[in-house]
Amino acid sequence: MINWEKFLNIDRRWLYLLIAVVVIVPFFIRMGLPVVPSDEVRSIYNLVDSLGPDNAIFIGWDFDPGTEAENQPMGVAVLRHALDRHVPVFITAVSPLGQGLAEQGAASVFDTRIPGNFVYVPWAEWEPFRAAGYVGRDSLESAWKAAGNSLPEGARGWVFEGVDFALLGYLPYFGLVVLGMGTSIATQYPTDAYGNNLREMPMLRAHKNLREIDLAVTLAGSTACMYWVVYGTSRVGLPVAFGVTAVMATDYYPYIQSGQIVGMMGGLRGAAEYEVLEHEGGHTETTGKAYRGMDVQSLAHILIILFVILGNIAYFAGGFHKKTALKSGR
């Protein structure tokens, strides 16, 4: 006879230990299970992939460190993809903490010690070229190369601040900021996060307000992502895509069906799907952190499902269900 009560009342630290084992061990035994991208992610990828140097996108780093593990890989993946396609990227943040995460995310893409990354050329560094009139992307790159700069081994290209990339950073009352950017980006952000004058940047001159932006991808762990839809899409028809935590993802399917958002990456899985598409499209040499996490995620889900089933068996076998049933319960 099994003592079900004792079984159910097991010290929870044993359960913690099991979970810990399941999320650590699979990192060392790689299964490499295939991740099949869904339409919701594919539509974001396809949209970014159809853009080029004449277009521009926004990436909103609209989350806090708490959900970094889920949102950061999405941001990094989209940023990498856009930079590889030479699509200019504006980065904003809804919270002060998000700005720091955006800087970290960008830094990981610009870390040339790792192959497959980009070489970052800060605004001040190419000032002489600007003065000489090289502001178009291709002419700037050829002039930059002609000046004796060469790409280090394994790097995918140059990223010129102000042409390919601008970190606008955090502003409070972000709903208002999105509304204001519908008219002019530069009045909301006179300078970027490093104090450079935004009006002088070629990418801003070519894209002065949200009407001239082809996509905004918001990475969020809260309802902050809706600012882009309520104030961006509703006012100037800005196409918006979501990269949200899994906890929130199921709530936003109505907005995909209504056509208010282009697509959605939900949680680490969504990020992994984007990484897979990007890898297949030849934009990265390897898949990233999110994809690597998927094996672990698989096993952890199996364990939790097992816990639910075992727990319920014990519950019904032990007859606990009879004790608390309410007449008016459901």
Next chain:
Amino acid sequence: MYETIGLWVAAILTLAVFSFLYKENPLYRFAEHVVVGSSLGYTIVITYQRVLYPRLVEPVFLHGESLVLIVPAMLGLLYVTRFFPRIAWLSRYPMAFLLGMGMGMAFPYDMQAYILRQIQATLIPLYTPGAPWYNTLGAVVIVLGTLAGLIYFFFSKPHKGPFFGFGSKVGIWIIMIGFGATFGFTVMGRISLLIGRVQFLLSDWLGLLH
């Protein structure tokens, strides 16, 4: 050097927080408190850099332009009166300004994005010629499911009769399926967050993964 120390500090703090799972302890409590102070400290710096300096200090005090900006600044300063009980009521002025105008601004946009657009997206054909059966079934589920869900949350009629009685039953089933999806995704999200920390410890800190 900076990087190495940083890595170790981050790893030790991560473990300190995890130690709570075994037992509540001083190290955890320390981490819990530090995070409160440092997030606010960081916010002070960023707010000054991103808002107060470019929007107030630079134009008004350095260039002497846009003097009208002193008005919102004064209004904002009224928040400080909250610390002086006798004039604390003055702090309601900036709140009234932001709350009233903010709510007024949001109202029509919310009506547009949360109500009208959603109703429009529910008025879809149940049957589209040529659509695969699962999409047709899906369209029926969307329309009838939304209607049933609304019936469940309708409080002016008792849940009786074919429309309200049956409708509310279907409604709660649909809602439970929706919650099931949320449940599954929530579990997934929490595990992902843990995976992130494990990756940090194993890869960034210990360098065990490639």
Next chain:
Amino acid sequence: MLKHLELLLLMVLLPFGIAQAQEVGPQDATAPAVDSSNPSDSSAVSLDTALEVVPPVEIAPPGAVTVSDFPNDAGDHLLVSFEPSPDEALGILVYRIYRRTPGATDGTEEWAVVKTVAAGDHTEIVDGYDPDYLVTQGTQYEYRVAAVTADCREIPGEVTVAQVVGRGEWFHTEKLKVLIGCIIFISLIFYYFKRAQMCHELYLRPIPGIDAIDEAIGRATEMGKPILYVPGLSGIEDVATIASLTILNRVAKKVAEYQTPLRVPNRDPIVYTVAEESVKQAYMEAGRPDSYEANSVFFVTDSQFAYVAAVNGLMTREKPATNFYLGMFWAESLLLAETGSLSGAIQIAGTDAITQLPFFITTCDYTLIGEELYAASAYLGREPKQVGSVKGQDACKGIVMTLVTVGIILSLVDIFTGGATDPSKSLLLKLQGLVDVTSLE
């Protein structure tokens, strides 16, 4: 976005026009392309220099320019359309649309490129979106459209004085549907507020959860064990907290009648004072002010997980027979409900936090879902503000339900009348058109 298009096309066709380009300036081939890459930057492009170039092939200039007022704006946009050149196929790449304010500097003011469009693309543009070249209300501008060929030649059309000046409108006609929606909503809400304030007998259906609450209190009384009531972890400003406090009053009254011990731990100091007041009053109303225990409502701590640890400790020590979790919860919902379920208590939960609801539903015996919590409290409290709010929102839901039902019927009709295949016959699409606000996007 089209501004860079010109550069792109020029780069592609550069080999063909390179000879011509070298005549224009002695720089290397890329340099002129650089300049033209941002036409709007070089607002001082002089048409006269372009005119000096002798065209090798005769290409007719673009035709007449028509300027009309842009609707629903502040007078800061103009609709500019032009007739394309008849020789478009002979190598015209793009059209540049120039604008100037006449008379400002006796006619010599420089032309500004306000827009560049690819040939063969649309020939109608909205001028005024560019924040660097704003259109001012009431100013009469002059426009000129120039065709640009693959070999960097500009063929300017006639200078046209704008037929109209920008005028601001006082009502945005496209937003009429939103306005109607707002008016309906506002009138319904205020109508029901008034009704609720005037008469107290507005019908609200009984919520099954309320029976469950009573039954659970009864169960605790039978067992002679205390009842735990958690009023959520949020502050008083939260609607869920206010609803919870109304229900607490009802629970406390029953508890006072049955003489069952009650435990109300608090996280928010203000909620604590209000909860204490409300419980005391309930004991008074039940006629047993003497049986109120001073420490049954208490403040724990404002730290989220420390609060959970304390309440969980209470649950394992005192083993309450019934646990109520009503109000706003975050991640702690899981820990509370788990401990409660293991202690064998009957648990009743209610919250509007969608992410926490699934956990409550699977761990508790009864759960008030979202609005049910507000409705339950309105039903119990009968406070006009709350009842009016629930009724007003119900009326709006009624409208939506009606629309959807009519939609279902029309959709079925469409299948038989052929509207399902032919959009012009579809009645459903006509109904959809009533709420269609996509034109604003």
Next chain:
Amino acid sequence: MKRTVPMMIAMIGGIIMMIQYFIPHQVSQDVFNYYTEWAPLVGSFALVLGVGSLTRVHIHKIRAKAPNWPYSYAVLIPLYLIPVFAFFLPASIGGGTGKPSVFDFMYSRVQIPIQATMFSMLAFYIASAAFRAFRAKSALATILLVTAIIVMLAQVPIGDLFGRWLPDTGLWILRFPNLAAKRAIELGVGFGMLATCLKIIFGVERGWLGGAGE
């Protein structure tokens, strides 16, 4: 002055902004532009409230030697030290906001790991609740758990091993029944939000006035 005037400000401001949406005229645009320029400025001063009340609570704890009072220093020291280093001290001793600096260190090496780890602990809590508390007590709880299990399997690559039908079913649930449920809920939430806006603007809801004395 103390209650009526703020309520009037909220009401007039709210009505102006509501009407503003429908009027494209320049006058209305000017109102809108002033508001978008002023609101962030006014709002950023609210930070003073946060800093002030946090300081007060912890100074009080330290003075009163309340339980765990030494930890209050762990709140106050980073709170004030970070701005001091960022604004007033030279980069040579870790000041400024560049990298390396105390500012950067406290954010990326202290703030991020602690906050991210705290959230990740929920995975452990869910695991334990999965075993000890998630019960198929009723038909509705059962359907919830079954849906959850299908979705959980469908969302991870291992679900594909059961055949394509599993992930497809999972996606179908998300795209249709889940959508219907969420739309019904969100419409309710949307009406609730709009009603709250109205209640605040027209002074029916006065909770926000509280907490500042009479």
